Amino acid sequence: MTKHIYLDHAATTPTDPRVVKAMAPYWTKNFGNPSSLYYIGQRAKNTLDNSRIAVAKIFNSQPEEVIFTGGGTESINLAIKGAVIASRLTPAHLITSNFEHHAVLNAVQALKNQGHEVSLIPVDADGFIIQDKLWSEIQDNTVLISIMMANNEVGTIEPIQEIGAHLEKLNKERKAKNLPHIFFHTDACQAAGALELNVEKLHVDLLSINGSKIYGPKGVGALYIRRGTALKALVDGGGQEKNLRSGTENIPGIVGLATALNIAEQNREKENKRLISLRDWTIKKLLTTIPKTLLNGHPTQRLPNNINISILDIEGEAMLLYLDEIGIQASTGSACTAQDLEPSHVIRALGRPYEAAHGSLRLTLGHSTQKEDLVFLSKKLPGIVKYLRQVSPINVDMNTLHSSIKKYPREIIKL
């Protein structure tokens, strides 16, 4: 029997059976609309309220500061576009990094197309935001900074707490000068489940998460909105979710999200410990047994489940298909899996050249991952790489590669 080893938990996770069980009553039995006055409607409203309280507890916020959305992308769009439009400045200025998920980059692009101003901050070779650049970009009309909590491709964990605390000080100075407040959003979709989402500690005004990355259902997300943060709704209608996200609430999904987040929080530290040990074992093994490899992202300040290495002289998609044949599912930053022919902007933002992005392999571990799976992978991968290198006419010189990383321009995306 072919093995089935899923190592792409950053793409999506299987829904935890406990979550499915928690959702089960809300399809056919307790199907009420929370806006209805009668019994089943009010019962649905109670469920909605309880879910909100449960999520707020994990955010260390008030329940009123949490709204439910149709997923991470929607939360991010609402946070970014909503805050900029609500500022009523034309043009408003916002700052993000060239390292973000496309949900952020394309939302920002859409605002730019409407005439707003955008600054993209580069990251260093490990993927950390270059903070000096961030602070020097602030203008009088800056209204929003959006920085991801942890990167989805290379797992680098950004110093959100530090940035948030500094911004708080800056905002006090701006208030004295009568300049607009700069709101701080973090895309925590990839961080949720692994990192603490305490909004007070993080000093964030807006925080986005979704269900499908934390063993919850797809198509449901949440957005934390600090009291006093004005947003303009993107979906108009019956005024649900504080008039910020109209449409009958997805009660089964919301119950699933709240349950999944709770389970994740309970197991977080124990599971992180387990995953970090598996991650570090695998990284060491792959880097030492396969020649011409590079680790992408920081060695320790990375998500516990994230492994991302560039394997030179071969192309990522070909490698993935060979892995798929032996039952291992993984991901790559190669252009061949992208829509736009450009290889991963994340790997390139680290200063890595195209060659390294084309040969990148992302393995993201999860609940189901056992040591034996990674032992199997580390036994099979060197052979696949060796074969594909024989097929390939390329032989990149590692010294040239290393020196090019140092001087490579990091401003890779132009909006």
Next chain:
Amino acid sequence: MPTYTKKKKKVIKKSVAEQADIVPKSGEESWLYSDIVKEHFFTPKNLIMDASKIKEYDGLGMIGSPACGDMMKVWVWVDKKNDKIKKMQWQTFGCASAIGATSMLSVMVAENGGMPIEQALKIRPQDITSRLGGLPTRKIHCSVLGDKALRSAINNYFLRSKQKDRIVEEQARMIDKIAQVTDHDIEEAVLEGAISLEAVQKKTKAGVGNPEVIPEIEQLIKFYREKYFG
């Protein structure tokens, strides 16, 4: 009186989603590529694993770069008496489409006693993709380098065999030296409906991994758009 038992017909109950063809039928393998591509990817034909073993050949061509995501190296052997390609061997850095396309090309030029050189010079990417049973739309670009690599190998053969008059000069102007894309290629792409930079890149790979030529490509797209579509 003979008795017989009526055989009960086994009824396999299908779920509603299965009946509505929403879920894939159980056991149905799904692969992004056709079976032919899969076959050529996993068991490539005429692949050369160790290039140092090639001592003699008639023509060698190379195209692409690691930066643009595809690179092909092609060796050809020629039946000089009949002016046909005898054999083609290759190495490819690239995805399944690129590997599959080079493999298929190597079969095409050598089958039926070899392809006349004049005909081999005229192979277009579409000829290769149709033999592969098609490629997913967004993967077409991965196959566009094969025919160019072959032409470059044939030109190299002309050069080595002192038939300089036969060398097919790319008459068009080279726009992207890495992806070997000419103004003519861009004109063709625009004619085929690629009227944005992204669409032209999808067809030609121009400027992919070589962003400094993008302004010129954009100029050309604008020029041909106005020329043909006003």
